[in-house]
Amino acid sequence: MSAFRRLLSWFRRGASLPRREADLNEELRFHLEAEADERREAGLSDRAAVASARRDLGNLSHVKEEARAAWGWSFLDGLVQDLRFGARTLGSDRTFTVAAILSLALGIGANTAIFSVIHSVMLRELPIKDPQRLVQIRQGQNGELTNPIWEQIRDHQRVLDGTLAYSPERFDLSEGVEREDAQGIWVSGGYFHVLGVPAMMGRVLTSADDDRRSGSASNQVAVISDRFWKRKFGGGEVIGRTLRVNRQRFEIVGVTPPWFRGLDADRSYDIAIPLAAEPLIRTDRSALDNRSMWWLYILGRLKPGASVESAGAQLSALSRAVFAETLPADWSSETQANYLSSKLTLRGIPTGFSETGDRYERGLWTLMGIAGLVLLIACANIANLMLARASARQRELSVRMAIGARRLRVLRQLLTESLLLAALGSAAGFLFAMWGSRLLVGMLSGPASGVAIDLYPDAQVLAFTMGVTVLTALLFGLAPSVRATRTQANPVMKESSHGIRGRTSRAGLGKALVALQVALSLVLLVGAGMFLGSLRKLLAVDVGFSKDNLLLVSADARQTAIPDERRVAAFDDALQRIRAIPGVDSAATSLITALSGRGWNGRLEVEGFVPQTPRDAMAFFNRVSPGYFHTMRTPLLIGRDFTQQDHLHAPAVAIIDASSAAKFFGGRNPIGKSIAIRGPAKRPAEIYEVVGVVKDVKYASLSEAKRYSVYLSSLQDPLGSSQISYEIRVRGLSNEVVPAVREAFAAVDANISIGFGDMESQVDESVRLQRLVALLSVAFGVLALVLAMVGLYGVTSYSVARRRSEIGIRMALGARAASVVWLVLRGVAVLMLIGIALGLWASIAAGKLVESLLFDVKPNDTWHIAAAALTLAVASAAAAYLPARRASRLDPMEALREE
Numbered sequence: 001m002s003a004f005r006r007l008l009s010w011f012r013r014g015a016s017l018p019r020r021e022a023d024l025n026e027e028l029r030f031h032l033e034a035e036a037d038e039r040r041e042a043g044l045s046d047r048a049a050v051a052s053a054r055r056d057l058g059n060l061s062h063v064k065e066e067a068r069a070a071w072g073w074s075f076l077d078g079l080v081q082d083l084r085f086g087a088r089t090l091g092s093d094r095t096f097t098v099a100a101i102l103s104l105a106l107g108i109g110a111n112t113a114i115f116s117v118i119h120s121v122m123l124r125e126l127p128i129k130d131p132q133r134l135v136q137i138r139q140g141q142n143g144e145l146t147n148p149i150w151e152q153i154r155d156h157q158r159v160l161d162g163t164l165a166y167s168p169e170r171f172d173l174s175e176g177v178e179r180e181d182a183q184g185i186w187v188s189g190g191y192f193h194v195l196g197v198p199a200m201m202g203r204v205l206t207s208a209d210d211d212r213r214s215g216s217a218s219n220q221v222a223v224i225s226d227r228f229w230k231r232k233f234g235g236g237e238v239i240g241r242t243l244r245v246n247r248q249r250f251e252i253v254g255v256t257p258p259w260f261r262g263l264d265a266d267r268s269y270d271i272a273i274p275l276a277a278e279p280l281i282r283t284d285r286s287a288l289d290n291r292s293m294w295w296l297y298i299l300g301r302l303k304p305g306a307s308v309e310s311a312g313a314q315l316s317a318l319s320r321a322v323f324a325e326t327l328p329a330d331w332s333s334e335t336q337a338n339y340l341s342s343k344l345t346l347r348g349i350p351t352g353f354s355e356t357g358d359r360y361e362r363g364l365w366t367l368m369g370i371a372g373l374v375l376l377i378a379c380a381n382i383a384n385l386m387l388a389r390a391s392a393r394q395r396e397l398s399v400r401m402a403i404g405a406r407r408l409r410v411l412r413q414l415l416t417e418s419l420l421l422a423a424l425g426s427a428a429g430f431l432f433a434m435w436g437s438r439l440l441v442g443m444l445s446g447p448a449s450g451v452a453i454d455l456y457p458d459a460q461v462l463a464f465t466m467g468v469t470v471l472t473a474l475l476f477g478l479a480p481s482v483r484a485t486r487t488q489a490n491p492v493m494k495e496s497s498h499g500i501r502g503r504t505s506r507a508g509l510g511k512a513l514v515a516l517q518v519a520l521s522l523v524l525l526v527g528a529g530m531f532l533g534s535l536r537k538l539l540a541v542d543v544g545f546s547k548d549n550l551l552l553v554s555a556d557a558r559q560t561a562i563p564d565e566r567r568v569a570a571f572d573d574a575l576q577r578i579r580a581i582p583g584v585d586s587a588a589t590s591l592i593t594a595l596s597g598r599g600w601n602g603r604l605e606v607e608g609f610v611p612q613t614p615r616d617a618m619a620f621f622n623r624v625s626p627g628y629f630h631t632m633r634t635p636l637l638i639g640r641d642f643t644q645q646d647h648l649h650a651p652a653v654a655i656i657d658a659s660s661a662a663k664f665f666g667g668r669n670p671i672g673k674s675i676a677i678r679g680p681a682k683r684p685a686e687i688y689e690v691v692g693v694v695k696d697v698k699y700a701s702l703s704e705a706k707r708y709s710v711y712l713s714s715l716q717d718p719l720g721s722s723q724i725s726y727e728i729r730v731r732g733l734s735n736e737v738v739p740a741v742r743e744a745f746a747a748v749d750a751n752i753s754i755g756f757g758d759m760e761s762q763v764d765e766s767v768r769l770q771r772l773v774a775l776l777s778v779a780f781g782v783l784a785l786v787l788a789m790v791g792l793y794g795v796t797s798y799s800v801a802r803r804r805s806e807i808g809i810r811m812a813l814g815a816r817a818a819s820v821v822w823l824v825l826r827g828v829a830v831l832m833l834i835g836i837a838l839g840l841w842a843s844i845a846a847g848k849l850v851e852s853l854l855f856d857v858k859p860n861d862t863w864h865i866a867a868a869a870l871t872l873a874v875a876s877a878a879a880a881y882l883p884a885r886r887a888s889r890l891d892p893m894e895a896l897r898e899e
Contacts, residue, residue, distance in 0.1 A: 082416035089417060096389065097421070099790075100382045104425025104472060106783060107375030109432030112465050114368045116437045117444075119461055120453045121266050121357040122364075127259045129196030131350040133302040135160070137315065138345050144294040147275065147287055148326040153298060153344075154188070156321070159314045160300030162194040167296050168264060171245045171271055171281075172556070172753045177746050179556075179755040182228065182270040183452075184245070185262060186278060186296075192223070192256070194301055195263075200226060202239040202254035209253075210274040212288070219277040222250040226258040228270035245271065246281045247559035247751055261454065263299070266356040268452045283558050284722040291328040299349065312346035319344045356444060356453065363769045366850050370524060370780045375468070377520050377784050379476040380513045381791040386418070386480040387510050388798055397485065407485045414485070418477025419470070426469040430457075433465075443772045483509060510795045511831055514788075518835025518872065519842060521781075521788040525868035526843040527850070528774075528781030533864060534854045535774040538767050544697030545594065545632035549585075550759035551734040552593060553726040553741060560751040567720035568648070570748055575625060577744035578728060583737045585729040588628035589714055593725040594759075595766045597700050604710065605676035605685060606664040619660060620699050620707050621677070623714045623721070629655075629694055631729050639671045639692030646713040653713060654688035657696045660708040675710070688712065701766045703855050727759075734758060773853060785872065789879035796828055797883040807887050817888035824884035825877070832876045836869050843868075 035053035036046075044052065090097045125131040137153060139145060150165045157163060164187070171184035189210030197204065202223075209221050222243055229238055242249045250273060262269035275296075279286040287293040302311055323340050331339070357364075390397075397410055437455050445453075555571065562570050571589060578587045592598050604619040611617035626642040629635075637658060646653050654675060661670045670693060676685035688710075699707045714724070730737050738756060745752045764771075800807070807820060847859025857864070 082413050083420060085413065086417035086420045090421060093389065096385055097424075100385065100421055101425045101428055103378040103381060103787065104375075104422060105428035105432055107371070107378040107429070108422075108426050108465065108468055108472065109429030109436060110371040110780070111368070111375055111468055112429060112433035112461065113436030113440055114364065114371055115464050116433060116455055116457065116461050117440050117453065118357075118364050118368065119464075120455055121354040122361065123351060124265065124454075124458070124460070125350045126195075126263065126265075126352045130301070132348070133161075133304075134195075134349055135300055135302055135308055135311070135346045136349045137163070137298040137300060138347065139342050140345060142294065143297060145296050145298050146291055146294055146326060147296060148289065148291050149322060150188070150296050150298050152322040152325050153318075157300075157315065157318060159303075159306075159311050159318075161303040162190060163298065163300040164188050164191045164194045165275065165296045165298045166191055166263060168262075168267065168269070171273075172247075172559075173244060174753060175244060177742050177750060177752065177754055179554075179753045181755070182245075183267055184271045184273060185269045186275050187272045188275055191272070194299075195260075197256055197260045199223070199254040200257045201229075202252070204254050204256070205272065205274055210276045212276045219274050220248065220250050220280065221253045221274065223254040223256060223272045224252055225256055225261065225269055225271075227261075227268055229255045232270075243271065245273065246753075248277075248280045250277075261452075263297075263352045265352050265354040266453050268454075281558070284564065291326055292331075297353065300346075308346050308348050315346060316343050360444060360769055360772075362850075363773050363853060366773060366853060367776055369846075370527065370777055373520050373524055374780050374784050374787075375472065376475070377517050377524075377787045377791075379472055380517045380520075381787045381794075382421075383476040383480055384510050384513050384791050384794050386476060387483065387513075388794065390414075390480050390483065401485075411481050411485050414481035415473070415477055418481065419473040422469045422473035422477075425472075426465055430465055440772075443775075444768065479509065510798065511827075514791050514795045515831050515835040515838070517788040517791045518832055518876065519838035521784040522836055522839025522868055522872050523842045523846055524777070524781040524784040525872055526839075526865050527846065528777040529864040529868050530847065530850075530854060530857050530859065530861065531770070531774040531777045533861070534857045535767065535770045537856045538702050538770055541698065541702050543595070543702065543763070544695050545634045547759040547763050549730050549732075549734065550632075551728040551730055551737065551741075552757040552759060552762065553728065554593075554723070554755045554757070555726060555745065556723050556753045557749065557751075558722045559753070560749045562749055564720045567722060568715060568717055570752075571724055572625070572715065574745050574748045574752070575726065577747060578726065578741055581737055581740040581744065583731050583740075585731050586627060586631040587726060587728045588631040589625040589724050589726050590628060591623040591714065591717075591721055591724055593727075593762065594632070595698060595701060595762050596725075597766070599700050603678045604660075604664060604708070605678055607674070608666075608668075609664045618708070619677075619710050621710050621712060622699075623712045623717055625714045628711075628727070631727050632697075633729075634697055635695045637693045637695060638669075639690070641692060642711075642713045642715070644715070647715045648718065650716070652686065652688045652716055653691045655692040655694055655711040656690055657694055657709040659696050659706055660710060661693045663708060677710070702763065703767075703770070770853070770855065785875055788872070789875050792828065792831070792876050793879040793882065795831075796824060796880045799827065800824060800883045800887045804890070807890055811890065820888040820890075821881070821884045824887055825880055828876065828880040828884075832873060836872065839872075840865060840869070 032050070032053050035056060036049040039049035039052050040046065126134070128134070136143065137145070139149070144167075147165075154163055154165070166188065167186045169184050169186060171182050172179045173182050174180040187205060187210075189205055189207035192198075192204035193206070205221065205223055209219060211218065222245070224232075224238070224243075229235060233241075238252050238255065241252050243252055244250075250271075256272075261267075273281075275288070278288055285293075287295055302308070319342065320340070322344065323342060327336060327339060401407065401410060434455075434457070441453050441455065555574070557567055557570065560570075575587055575589055578584060592600060600621045601618055602621060603614065603617045605617065609617075624642070626644055626646070629641055639655070642653070642655065656664075656670060656675070664670075664675070665673065670690045673690050674687055675690060676687050678685040694711070696706075697709060698704065699709055726741075728734075728737070728741070741756075742754070745754055807823070810823075811820065843865060844860050851859050
């Protein structure tokens with residue numbers, strides 16, 4: 001018989017179980033009556049006949065169990081009985097049940113919430129055809145490649161079963177001045193075909209749409225996502241309609257299914273546009289023929305039966321030809337040699353890409369570990385409570401084993417109760433996790449980050465929750481259950497109702513569990529202190545400027561008719577108009593906004609300075625307008641600021657920060673000295689005269705190591721950047737000047753698109769991970785402290801109850817209340833010291849694992865460890881004092897009468 005038929009037969013027998021049970025009862029009743037009739041005929045009374053018939057038939061319950069075993073449902077029947085009995089038992093002790101379920105809900109819910117986010121951004125496979133066969137082509141460890149490299153791979157590789165290229169970008173859909181951002185992707189013509197994604201409406205893009213030779217009109221087509229279709233067009237007819245993207249018209253030719261969100265796990269795409277249309281959007285500097293612009297992700301699909309290693313080895317043979325054809329001609333000889341010697345490599349990428357996962361991976365796993373410790377503390381706490389319940393139920397369990405119940409059967413009953421308790425906690429925790437995961441994503445993503453994580457609980461998340469439930473039930477239920485069934489029945493039956501006072505086994509295990517709780521709580525409290533101290537120091541960092549009342553405006557002139565040579569003047573015109581707005585204290589521009597995470601670096605050459613390594617000469621640059629340092633409130637230490645006379649035809653000038661002055665010039669005065677900036681190209685270095693020195697400023701993030709900054713005048717930009725940032729210092733509320741700022745840009749050119757922000761939000765964004773870890777670690781630390789106090793209170797109360805007679809005798813002999821309190825607290829102090837000693841060792845070891853998340857805080861910082869230990873000691877003493885104080889007020893005569 002096949003497995004399916006056996007399973008079907010099993011279910012059929014199960015469906016007929018009620019009928020079989022009724023038939024069994026009827027058959028037993030018939031036999032009982034027949035036997036009773038025979039005895040009545042022999043002269044016995046009705047009552048004596050029935051009693052005699054029952055004795056001869058034996059235990060009817062045992063007969064029924066043997067019949068059910070023959071049906072093949074004995075295990076299920078026993079399980080149902082165990083669940084029913086467990087539910088009644090838990091229902092009879094509601095205080096314990098509610099406390100345990102709440103503890104488990106918080107522990108399991110926190111773990112499930114964090115795991116669901118980790119799973120969504122790092123572990124979940126893409127919902128495409130055969131995601132295991134999807135691979136990424138890289139240059140060594142570099143994930144982004146140039147379009148010339150892509151075209152060479154696309155046209156010459158024969159290793160993979162189809163290739164694609166794509167790049168994410170924010171598109172502007174606005175009709176007016178202020179930006180309306182949408183998440184876009186540049187895609188090659190085979191993008192959807194290689195991924196196996198069909199169109200839900202219309203069609204997907206094809207190679208013909210991505211043909212650069214066909215003309216721009218043929219490339220101005222777009223495919224949109226289902227989510228964007230419903231949000232932007234209300235789910236109506238959309239095929240053939242046009243969409244304005246960065247001021248250019250694109251015809252919508254298709255809508256993809258709801259299950260396809262793109263290749264980014266944390267960002268759902270809205271609009272897909274062919275790569276060949278890129279020059280229409282990037283009118284200033286197209287990347288299609290640029291051999292030095294690394295912006296494309298190139299992926300392919302393995303052929304059936306091929307492995308990543310074998311395909312990678314074959315692709316590597318193509319490397320030299322690809323890099324020889326795409327060699328940038330203006331690079332230095334050394335850089336060209338390194339480029340030609342590099343290799344194309346493959347890596348499997350079934351989960352796609354995730355900026356959130358890359359950025360927050362260590363932080364998320366740290367939070368997962370913290371939540372796991374909280375759950376472990378909760379398990380220890382519940383195990384202690386279950387030990388107390390097992391002691392209270394010892395007589396019941398002994399009676400059951402005395403009348404024939406096997407130890408394994410009783411053990412199964414107790415474990416079933418633990419599993420039922422864990423399941424109830426898990427169900428409540430799962431609901432908590434659905435809310436907690438969304439809260440966690442909200443804390444991870446800023447208002448303008450565009451993060452959109454799919455948190456729908458799939459089979460893997462449910463399996464994780466079920467696994468945690470079973471593991472939790474074993475952790476807190478196994479030891480108490482084994483201990484409860486190990487006791488001999490006869491001694492327990494002979495004991496009085498207070499006989500448990502003489503046994504110490506439960507107390508010993510309970511104390512060990514409390515010591516474990518104290519140790520784990522100390523680890524979490526030390527971690528919370530370190531993360532909180534790290535955040536406090538991070539927020540106290542001197543950024544080098546004032547972030548208050550500083551409005552940020554990003555301006556994009558790529559879709560304007562302003563010529564390249566006029567862009568500097570146009571942006572300066574807008575700057576002068578903004579400065580004239582009432583309520584604006586000062587305003588300036590910069591190429592790179594402070595603390596934005598972006599950067600521009602190069603090598604600095606200074607006469608008299610000899611770098612130890614090429615990296616030793618690295619500096620970071622920015623182009624700023626006159627008045628920038630005044631607007632940012634960055635002190636000018638020596639020299640002068642940029643002026644309107646520092647234009648393109650004037651001598652090139654630069655301003656450096658204090659660290660650069662100290663490093664590159666030593667004790668010399670840098671004012672009037674020359675510096676040379678050299679890039680990767682072969683062209684001569686650019687020479688600048690240093691005219692000022694300013695205070696050090698945080699460049700990309702608050703937690704960055706010291707960077708050496710050089711500022712150049714925006715009026716001397718020979719290329720005329722199309723995208724810059726405006727820093728506007730306002731008096732009062734920034735939103736009061738926003739309408740006037742829009743009008744200022746519209747007066748210059750209505751096609752300049754702008755977006756608004758503020759520096760306070762920029763600073764907050766740069767510490768988002770540190771704030772998240774600090775807040776959640778503090779919350780988990782407080783929860784762990786509460787659980788440890790509850791556990792300590794419980795074990796101390798049990799110890800007092802067990803020693804009630806002893807304490808009564810001591811007090812009858814003249815012991816004072818203070819000595820009784822010390823008698824109880826002395827044992828607690830020993831547990832606390834053992835737990836703290838273990839916790840100190842574990843805290844130092846755990847601190848080294850999270851050292852990269854700390855800022856200016858050492859993992860073995862004495863102050864944080866001492867503060868956490870003191871907090872835990874005070875809380876433990878408070879928790880133990882209540883039962884100790886109650887013991888000191890015990891009436892000796894009452895305790896002796898109980899004995």
